[in-house]
Amino acid sequence: MSRPIQATINFSSLRKNLQLVRELTGKKVIGVIKADAYGHGAIPVARVLEEQKVDCLAVACIEEAINLREGGIQSPILLLEGFFSEEELPQIEQYQLSTVIRQTEQIDILSRWKGKPFDVWLKIDTGMHRIGFLPHEFSEAYRRLKECPSVRNVVLMTHFSSADEPEKPKTLQQINLFNSLTEGYAEETCMCNSAGIMQWPAAHGDWVRPGVMLYGSSPFIEPHPLDNRLEPVMELTSQIFSIHNLPAGAPIGYGETFITDRPMRIGVVATGYADGYPRHAPSGTPVLVNGQRTRLVGRISMDMLSIDLSHLPNAGIGDTVTLWGKGLPATEVAHHAGTISYELLCNLKRARIKYIDTAE
Template identity: 70%
Template sequence: MSRPTKATINLSALRHNLQFARSITGTKVIGVIKADAYGHGSIPIAQVLEEQKIECLAVACIEEAIVLREAGVQSPILLLEGFYGAAELPIMEHYDLFAVIQQQEQIDILNQWKGKPFKVWLKIDTGMHRIGFLPSEFPSAYKQLKESENVSQIVLMTHFACADEPEKPTTIDQIDLFAQTIEGKAEETCSSNSAGILHWPEANGNWVRPGLLLYGSSPFTTPHPLADRLKPVMEVTSQIFAIRKLGAGVPIGYGQTYVTDHPCTVGVVAMGYADGYPRHAPSGSPVLVNGQRTRILGRISMDMMTIDLTHLPNTKIGDTVMLWGDNLPATEVAHHAGTISYELFCNLKRVPIHYLGEAVSESEQTKYQPVSISPT
């Protein structure tokens, strides 16, 4: 018998979340599937989104895009970090990719290009202060791209720093600054990430960029009427493989950080930080045993964790433990561990993934022949 830890990906939930995003925005959708679709598997996720006729996919870098193209994915693909050097432009042309333009050096490289013109997404820094042109730099960048023979189309975009914190005024300030910066420009726009889609409808523009939303996890730390309608795509489960009866005053686990204050029953679960469960999740973090809530006791080990079964006397070896999924949101688990659900999903490893939902028809044979990326 193999180790029982597994992740189950519900493709029907993915479809639901995409349709929900479309229903509340009425815009074109860019499905963000960078970082292996947030740990969900970029190829099967892309195939489902393509089956649903998504208008565009987005990845971080050209290597992630090549994986999709060579698997037969035909949808438009946007490189969110753009290109890093001139050597990537022929690769972009070969695989038919779009790029974000976020600094002058990229424009300079693009102006030297001798191939087919590219559709580009011009990023404006309205407050994230990570990448993008400042509003004062935008007129020059925009003019250069408009006049370039190597640019076929421009989409204007920005990114919100605090959209997942609705109580802050930052997002309204960014929305207003973006509108002021691009005033009079006829190009399509793209602003909203998942939190923007759910809470800031005035920012939607022509395109929206759901990432976490697609995977059914709320970007907010408190209940939200729209986020609460999402369906979790990933469910991570394992099993109890040992049960111990311990008396009062007994320390549990590395560092003996938890000491029993009464006689208790402890279950040992095949899940640890080597599987991606956060080591810093404290005692009291929730899990479900056969659908019933209980808590972690002691420090997370590399391959296992200990949980409280005292109030669950009928539990036996082999019973199912849910780490996150339906009825136990990844956002809640992440909050206990002092992190975010994005990190839970992306850190998952050594865990077999199983896909549920109507099978996706196989993609047609890819028209893209593999090429290598030359050093810049």
């Protein structure tokens, strides 16, 4: 048998999360599948979303889009970072892609394009201050795009910086600014990421673009009323392959960051930071052994981690350890590790991928 770390991807949960998006918004849906669908497999995920008649798919860059097209995906695809050079325009035409427009230089390039026109998504920077046109630049950018023969349709969009922190006033400020800038324009609009979908219904606009919530993980730092309606699509598991009974005062792992304060039963699991498990997850981070909760002890190694089996006398070698998934949200693990579930999911490596569909 090969090394036992496995990521099980459940398409039934993916469908249920998409249905929740549709229930909450009633709007057109852009399924965000950049970064290999957040570690879940871009082409398999895209096939399910396409079967569910998602309105559009979104990726970061043209390489990800070409991978989908060559994998047989026919749905509309949006390049969220837009194009980086004039050389990409023939590929955008060939693969029938749409592109975000985020800066004046892109409009200059489009004005020289002699091929077929594209659909474009005009990005307005309402306060994220990452990419997009500042408010005073918006009207001129819009005018130029509408006059450009290379542009077919325009959608107006922005991105929230703090939608996952509802107590902050920033999101409402961004919504109000976007609405004031786009008032009177006939174009469709798109504001909401996952946190916007779940928390800010007034901002749903014409399009929504769920990312992490599609994969059943909450975008929020604190618990949210809708968290329990999300179903984790990925369950990451491995197995115990070694057990030791240690006396009090025994250090565990690199750096001796954990020392037993009593006799303890310690299991070693075939998972480490080279698999994408966060190295900085501290002692006390939860895992499940045969569905029962226990904790990490000691520092994460490249290929292994140690867990406390002292209160689980029946746990043995070969038993299943759930690192995140049903009963243990990736968000909870990420919180212990001082990061976010997005990073855990995207960083997955070396695990065998198994696709299942419990609806079948």
